[in-house]
Amino acid sequence: MKNLIKITATLLLLGGLNSASAMDLSKADIGNGAAVWSDVCMRCHNVRLPEDLNKRAWEYSMNHMRIRAGLTGQETRDILAFILASKTKDDAHN
Amino acid sequence: MKNNLKGITLMSFFASTLLSTQLFGANIEQLAQDVELLKANLESNSKSGFQLAGYAAFDYSDKDFSGVKFAPIFHAKYGDIFQFEGELEFNVDSKGETVTELEYAAGTIFLNDYMGLQVGKFMSPVGQFVQNQHPSWINKLPATPVGFGHDGAAPTSNVGVALRGGLPKMGDIRSNYVLFVANASVYGKVEDGAIEGSIDANGRTSSNGAAPTIGGRYAINPVGNMEVGISGSFGQISDVDQSSSTRDYSVFDVDFMYNIDAISLKGEYVQQDIGTSDISSFDTEGGTWAAWYAQASYLFAFAPIEPVIRYSDYHNPELQRNQLALGLNYLFASNLVAKLAFEVNTNEDSAVPSDGLYNEDILRMQLAFGF
Numbered sequence: 001m002k003n004l005i006k007i008t009a010t011l012l013l014l015g016g017l018n019s020a021s022a023m024d025l026s027k028a029d030i031g032n033g034a035a036v037w038s039d040v041c042m043r044c045h046n047v048r049l050p051e052d053l054n055k056r057a058w059e060y061s062m063n064h065m066r067i068r069a070g071l072t073g074q075e076t077r078d079i080l081a082f083i084l085a086s087k088t089k090d091d092a093h094n
Numbered sequence: 095m096k097n098n099l100k101g102i103t104l105m106s107f108f109a110s111t112l113l114s115t116q117l118f119g120a121n122i123e124q125l126a127q128d129v130e131l132l133k134a135n136l137e138s139n140s141k142s143g144f145q146l147a148g149y150a151a152f153d154y155s156d157k158d159f160s161g162v163k164f165a166p167i168f169h170a171k172y173g174d175i176f177q178f179e180g181e182l183e184f185n186v187d188s189k190g191e192t193v194t195e196l197e198y199a200a201g202t203i204f205l206n207d208y209m210g211l212q213v214g215k216f217m218s219p220v221g222q223f224v225q226n227q228h229p230s231w232i233n234k235l236p237a238t239p240v241g242f243g244h245d246g247a248a249p250t251s252n253v254g255v256a257l258r259g260g261l262p263k264m265g266d267i268r269s270n271y272v273l274f275v276a277n278a279s280v281y282g283k284v285e286d287g288a289i290e291g292s293i294d295a296n297g298r299t300s301s302n303g304a305a306p307t308i309g310g311r312y313a314i315n316p317v318g319n320m321e322v323g324i325s326g327s328f329g330q331i332s333d334v335d336q337s338s339s340t341r342d343y344s345v346f347d348v349d350f351m352y353n354i355d356a357i358s359l360k361g362e363y364v365q366q367d368i369g370t371s372d373i374s375s376f377d378t379e380g381g382t383w384a385a386w387y388a389q390a391s392y393l394f395a396f397a398p399i400e401p402v403i404r405y406s407d408y409h410n411p412e413l414q415r416n417q418l419a420l421g422l423n424y425l426f427a428s429n430l431v432a433k434l435a436f437e438v439n440t441n442e443d444s445a446v447p448s449d450g451l452y453n454e455d456i457l458r459m460q461l462a463f464g465f
Contacts, residue, residue, distance in 0.1 A: 070270020073207030
C-alpha cells in the first residue's frame with residue numbers, strides 16, 4: 001500500500017516534470033549521444049565524466065557546450081540523455 | 095518443556111521484532127532516499143534557473159608566487175531556448191590589487207536546432223586558442239603561446255551579435271559555423287604617456303568611429319575528435335587618440351585539433367593586418383601581427399602523467415620572438431591539474447634591445463582547477 005502510494009506519487013511527479021522539463025529528452029537517441037560524445041568531448045579538453053556534475057548542472061553545461069562546440073540541438077539532447085543515463089548511484093557527488 | 099516452548103516463542107518473537115525493525119529501518123532508509131530524489135526532482139523542476147561553473151589557478155614562476163586567478167562562470171537559462179553565460183576573471187597583480195575583467199557575458203537564443211543567436215560580449219570566434227583553450231584547467235601549459243595572450247596577434251573578445259551552431263551532417267562529417275558582426279577594435283595603447291602601436295582587440299561598447307567588424311568561422315570534423323577550422327574578419331580600426339584616423343583591418347586564422355586516444359595535437363596560425371593612415375599621430379604605416387603555435391601532449395597509461403611540448407612564434411612591426419615550452423602535468427582528475435613547465439624564450443630581433451623581456455628562460459608551476 002505504502003509502496004503503491006510512493007510509486008503513484010513518483011510517477012505523478014515525473015509526469016509533471018516531463019511536461020515542465022527544461023530539456024525535452026523524450027526523443028533523444030542515447031546510442032547516438034554516446035557516439036557523438038566519444039567523437040566530440042575529448043577534443044578541446046580532458047574528458048569530463050558523467051560523475052563530475054550533478055544532473056541539473058549537466059543541462060547547463062550541455063547548453064554551454066552546444067555553443068562552444070557547435071553542436072546541433074538534437075546532438076545536444078542526445079549527449080545529455082547519454083550522460084544522464086550513465087550516471088549511477090555511486091556518483092557520490094551532490 | 096513448556097518453559098522451553100515459551101523460550102522459543104519469546105526468542106522467535108524477539109527475532110521477528112528485530113527483523114521487522116531491520117526491515118523497517120531499511121524501509122525508512124529507502125523512504126529517505128526517495129524523498130531526496132523527489133526533492134532533487136522538484137528542485138530541477140523549473141524552466142529557468144542558474145548554475146555556477148568556472149576555474150581557479152595558482153601560479154609560481156621566477157621565485158615568486160606569481161599568479162592567483164579566480165574565474166567564476168555564471169550560467170542561467172530559460173528552458174532550452176535561452177542560455178546566458180558570463181565569466182568574471184579576478185586576478186591579483188604584483189601590487190596586491192585585484193584586477194577584474196568581464197571576460198564574456200552573452201545570451202544565446204536557440205532559434206532552432208541549427209541556429210543560436212548570441213548577443214553581448216563573447217570570446218572571439220576567430221580561431222580556437224582564445225575561445226577554447228584559455229581556461230587554465232584546459233590549457234596544457236601554465237602560460238599562453240606567444241601572441242595568443244591579450245594585445246597579441248589573436249583577437250580576444252567582441253561586443254556584438256553572432257549566429258552560430260552545428261550543421262546537419264554531410265554523410266559522416268559534422269561541421270559548425272559562426273557568423274558575427276561586432277564593434278571595431280582600437281589601434282594603439284597609451285603606455286606611460288606615449289602611445290604604443292598595439293591592437294586592442296578586446297570587445298568594447300563603441301567602434302570609436304570605425305566601421306564594424308564582420309567575421310566568421312567554419313569548421314569541419316573529418317573524423318572523430320578532429321576539427322579543422324578557417325576563420326577571419328574584416329572591417330576598420332581607428333587610432334585610440336584620434337577616431338578620424340581610420341584604417342583597414344582584417345584577420346585571418348586557421349586552426350587544427352586532433353585527439354587520438356592519449357595523444358592530443360593542437361595548432362593555429364593567426365594574422366591581423368592593419369592598413370596605413372596618413373593622419374595618425376603615432377604610426378602611419380600599420381603592418382601585420384602574426385602568430386602561430388603547435389602543441390603535442392601524451393597522457394601515459396600507467397600514471398596520470400602528461401608531458402607536453404609546444405612551440406610558438408610571434409612577430410609584429412616591433413618585435414619578433416619565439417618560445418619553446420616543455421611541460422609535465424600531473425592529473426589528479428581531468429579538471430584538477432598540477433603543471434610544471436620550462437619556457438625557452440628567444441628574441442629574434444636584434445634591433446630590439448635584449449632587456450631580458452623576451453629572452454629570459456622561465457620555470458613555471460601551476461595548479462589549475464575547473465569546476
